Amino acid sequence: MQGAELQVLRGMEALLRGPALQTAVIEVSGTELYSGQALQPEVVAFMRGHGFHCVKDCACEFHCDTLFSRTPVQPPPRLPTRCVSKECIARQQQQQPESTAAMLAAVEAAAAEAAVAEVPPTQAMVATPAAVAAPARRLASVFTAPPSSEDVSGRPSFPWRACAHGACAVVSVFTGGVADEWRNLYATLRRIGLHQMAEQPVKTVRSSRQDGRRQARDLSRA
Amino acid sequence: MSVSIFQVLLATSTLPEVVAPPPPPPTLLHVGGHHAEEAKGYTEQGFSDRVVFIEAIPAAHSVCERVAARHGQACVNALLWDVDGVEQTFHVTTDSNGRQWSSSVFELTAANDRWREDQRPRPFAQMQLKSHRFDTLAAQYPSVLGRAFTHLVRWRSNPQGRSRSDGVAKPWILHDRC
Numbered sequence: 001m002q003g004a005e006l007q008v009l010r011g012m013e014a015l016l017r018g019p020a021l022q023t024a025v026i027e028v029s030g031t032e033l034y035s036g037q038a039l040q041p042e043v044v045a046f047m048r049g050h051g052f053h054c055v056k057d058c059a060c061e062f063h064c065d066t067l068f069s070r071t072p073v074q075p076p077p078r079l080p081t082r083c084v085s086k087e088c089i090a091r092q093q094q095q096q097p098e099s100t101a102a103m104l105a106a107v108e109a110a111a112a113e114a115a116v117a118e119v120p121p122t123q124a125m126v127a128t129p130a131a132v133a134a135p136a137r138r139l140a141s142v143f144t145a146p147p148s149s150e151d152v153s154g155r156p157s158f159p160w161r162a163c164a165h166g167a168c169a170v171v172s173v174f175t176g177g178v179a180d181e182w183r184n185l186y187a188t189l190r191r192i193g194l195h196q197m198a199e200q201p202v203k204t205v206r207s208s209r210q211d212g213r214r215q216a217r218d219l220s221r222a
Numbered sequence: 223m224s225v226s227i228f229q230v231l232l233a234t235s236t237l238p239e240v241v242a243p244p245p246p247p248p249t250l251l252h253v254g255g256h257h258a259e260e261a262k263g264y265t266e267q268g269f270s271d272r273v274v275f276i277e278a279i280p281a282a283h284s285v286c287e288r289v290a291a292r293h294g295q296a297c298v299n300a301l302l303w304d305v306d307g308v309e310q311t312f313h314v315t316t317d318s319n320g321r322q323w324s325s326s327v328f329e330l331t332a333a334n335d336r337w338r339e340d341q342r343p344r345p346f347a348q349m350q351l352k353s354h355r356f357d358t359l360a361a362q363y364p365s366v367l368g369r370a371f372t373h374l375v376r377w378r379s380n381p382q383g384r385s386r387s388d389g390v391a392k393p394w395i396l397h398d399r400c
Contacts, residue, residue: 002254008356011302012356015251020372021372022372024376026377031333034330037326062336065377
């Protein structure tokens with residue numbers, strides 16, 4: 001069966017597409033040891049097409065046993081900085097934070113950087129209750145003024161805050177996936193001392209389940 | 223009335239909880255079973271009798287079947303391919319000790335010389351075998367091959383593989399589920 005890994009895998013499409021199979025160890029070669037055999041990149045590409053991530057021995061020069069998993073065992077860490085340029089992305093890939101502390105430190109640095117950076121006008125709104133908002137003096141030093149309704153073409157600095165009817169909105173910019181959005185939210189709240197609200201939202205929800213149901217009823221009535 | 227994101231989170235907490243079904247028991251398919259050297263290791267790692275070997279060479283399959291049966295496991299004689307019913311010339315190879323490992327439908331290339339002398343497979347014999355798709359076999363023999371396999375192993379059938387000769391399955395393969 002040596003060298004015929006790709007043919008064998010093609011013959012078990014139903015098994016590979018089924019939900020049960022989670023892990024596969026497949027012997028592959030980076031060098032053609034058997035005439036006509038598929039090399040590792042082809043096998044990896046085939047497995048990727050069936051939802052398997054290569055998680056061990058993924059760059060094989062001669063011969064190795066490659067581990068595939070339905071879910072990536074060690075997903076690459078993502079940095080909080082909103083990168084667009086290739087230089088920035090390359091810099092992020094080099095940094096690779098190893099711990100949550102490093103990530104949060106990077107968040108804070110990114111927040112300081114974002115205050116002076118020009119950002120695209122993509123926006124999302126996060127509302128914070130006025131009762132827990134930071135002192136007005138501190139807010140004034142953190143947030144910029146919201147842009148006027150006529151100034152739709154400009155590039156306002158983020159974040160900015162707007163209050164109405166007893167509630168304040170902290171407006172920030174989310175340009176990435178869910179993880180990026182969480183980091184941006186964290187960075188925004190960190191600057192006004194409310195970051196702990198974003199650190200353990202799940203715990204807050206679970207501990208306040210009864211209150212949550214009550215509030216949900218109130219909301220539905222409203 | 224304003225609604226905060228935290229109120230939204232609280233509201234979503236009232237959704238009914240969905241209980242996930244229990245994961246299927248770890249079940250392993252090993253393609254290229256040879257003499258089922260890993261049978262004992264798989265048993266010790268928690269697969270118990272939920273292991274099926276597939277071996278193409280009939281002579282090796284008879285040993286594979288006997289060894290696997292000691293652990294309540296199964297060994298099926300079949301040459302797996304992506305097409306059913308094709309006559310393939312199977313190139314049987316041996317190592318320096320005369321053991322038949324590393325056999326293939328394909329012929330060895332010159333790069334085979336890069337193996338160490340004692341690990342290098344050598345051409346030994348040829349035989350004609352009919353190919354089968356695994357999916358077809360699974361439909362024909364659902365009680366054995368139609369199981370919900372959670373692990374697939376397809377590695378070298380000779381001691382060139384780092385763990386093959388001692389019959390111990392590689393721990394990093396199995397620990398995520400067993």
